[in-house]
Amino acid sequence: MPIHAPADQRWPWWPLLPLYPYGRRATLVRELIPDQVWSFEQLQGVYYVAVPIRMTVLRLNQGLLLYAPVAPTAEVRRALAELERAYGPVQTIVLPSSSGLEHKLPVPAMARAFPEAQLWVTPRQWSFPVPLPLAWLGFPAGRTRVLFEQGLPHTDELSWTALGPLDLGLGTFMEAACLHRSSGCLLVTDALVSIGDQPPAVFELDPTPLLFHARERGDEPLQDSPERRRIGWWRLALFASYLRPASLEVPPAGTVLGQAMAPGLRNARSHFGLYPFRWPQGWEREFEQLRSQQAGGLQIAPVLERLVFPRSRQALLSWVESLAELEGLRWLIAAHYDAPVPCQGDSLRALASALGCRDWAVNAGSWDLLARIDRTLLGLGVVPGDP
Numbered sequence: 346m347p348i349h350a351p352a353d354q355r356w357p358w359w360p361l362l363p364l365y366p367y368g369r370r371a372t373l374v375r376e377l378i379p380d381q382v383w384s385f386e387q388l389q390g391v392y393y394v395a396v397p398i399r400m401t402v403l404r405l406n407q408g409l410l411l412y413a414p415v416a417p418t419a420e421v422r423r424a425l426a427e428l429e430r431a432y433g434p435v436q437t438i439v440l441p442s443s444s445g446l447e448h449k450l451p452v453p454a455m456a457r458a459f460p461e462a463q464l465w466v467t468p469r470q471w472s473f474p475v476p477l478p479l480a481w482l483g484f485p486a487g488r489t490r491v492l493f494e495q496g497l498p499h500t501d502e503l504s505w506t507a508l509g510p511l512d513l514g515l516g517t518f519m520e521a522a523c524l525h526r527s528s529g530c531l532l533v534t535d536a537l538v539s540i541g542d543q544p545p546a547v548f549e550l551d552p553t554p555l556l557f558h559a560r561e562r563g564d565e566p567l568q569d570s571p572e573r574r575r576i577g578w579w580r581l582a583l584f585a586s587y588l589r590p591a592s593l594e595v596p597p598a599g600t601v602l603g604q605a606m607a608p609g610l611r612n613a614r615s616h617f618g619l620y621p622f623r624w625p626q627g628w629e630r631e632f633e634q635l636r637s638q639q640a641g642g643l644q645i646a647p648v649l650e651r652l653v654f655p656r657s658r659q660a661l662l663s664w665v666e667s668l669a670e671l672e673g674l675r676w677l678i679a680a681h682y683d684a685p686v687p688c689q690g691d692s693l694r695a696l697a698s699a700l701g702c703r704d705w706a707v708n709a710g711s712w713d714l715l716a717r718i719d720r721t722l723l724g725l726g727v728v729p730g731d732p
């Protein structure tokens with residue numbers, strides 16, 4: 346089936362998203378498992394709340410598989426061409442999430458970069474505010490197949506485990522985990538993460554978001570040091586996890602404006618000194634509490650727990666328990682945060698057990714804003730009480 350939407354009409358709202366780093370996207374390429382698995386990491390976010398996003402490349406018996414594509418910049422295409430010369434062509438591109446916009450957006454461009462590759466997507470892809478067919482969103486209909494519904498790719502080498510579909514009201518959450526049996530790497534997208542206490546290496550390419558958030562006031566210059574990078578990372582991780590961390594204070598507008606446009610900060614990199622945040626003493630405890638949710642070195646991203654899984658704990662637990670049964674599991678590679686993380690059946694069983702006992706989708710403290718969003722959507726009937 347031909348694609349009906351011309352290239353310039355696809356993703357018409359793409360330029361409306363103020364996504365950091367505003368077109369200057371650098372990629373960190375790392376070999377995670379020698380000759381078998383590679384990570385391509387970029388920064389993506391809004392107003393300097395930039396979080397790393399990862400594509401994982403698997404070596405198949407013949408060729409390569411791209412899991413959760415990132416933007417195919419010239420730098421990415423060059424690195425992939427190098428891998429293709431060594432290991433064979435990109436055969437398969439997988440969109441393993443039905444809801445993660447940051448993973449969905451780069452797929453059409455990556456598909457155009459590899460016109461011979463087969464695309465696989467999770468079922469029930471959706472777009473908002475207008476539901477559009479995949480072809481209109483830039484997916485090449487003639488070579489796009491739906492995971493689980495139309496089969497699964499490379500099952501002689503890969504084991505696939507679905508989480509969902511879960512009804513989110515506006516759309517569906519679904520994630521496809523993939524075990525690469527020869528390396529023991531389990532690839533997941535958003536549901537599981539390992540948040541480290543040091544900034545991910547991709548920030549070495551551009552530490553600006555870390556340095557921006559390491560400050561205490563808007564008129565403070567962006568200064569670089571390992572300690573400031575760590576402070577910036579802890580704050581960024583809190584923003585990414587809770588949207589509005591409980592310890593964060595917002596100074597009055599007069600204070601924010603009074604600190605703006607200080608000498609040396611009259612530039613876009615410093616957002617002209619506009620810094621509407623204040624971190625009171627002791628804010629670090631909130632990051633330590635975030636990390637204390639880890640079990641087996643892994644955790645559920647809080648924003649997913651409170652907005653995607655608040656009433657689906659059992660579905661999540663069953664998925665984690667089924668991943669724990671996969672044979673040959675050695676590493677977990679998520680599309681965000683640290684990777685690879687040592688991971689075996691016991692790590693996942695420890696996580697499932699911890700998730701089963703603790704309070705779930707709570708309303709207070711760090712979770713306050715997420716809980717208010719969920720309760721509002723629930724009250725309006727936008728999200729279902731029983732997904």
Ligand SMILES: [Fe+2]
Pocket residue numbers: 445447448534535680681
């Ligand atoms: Fe994601």
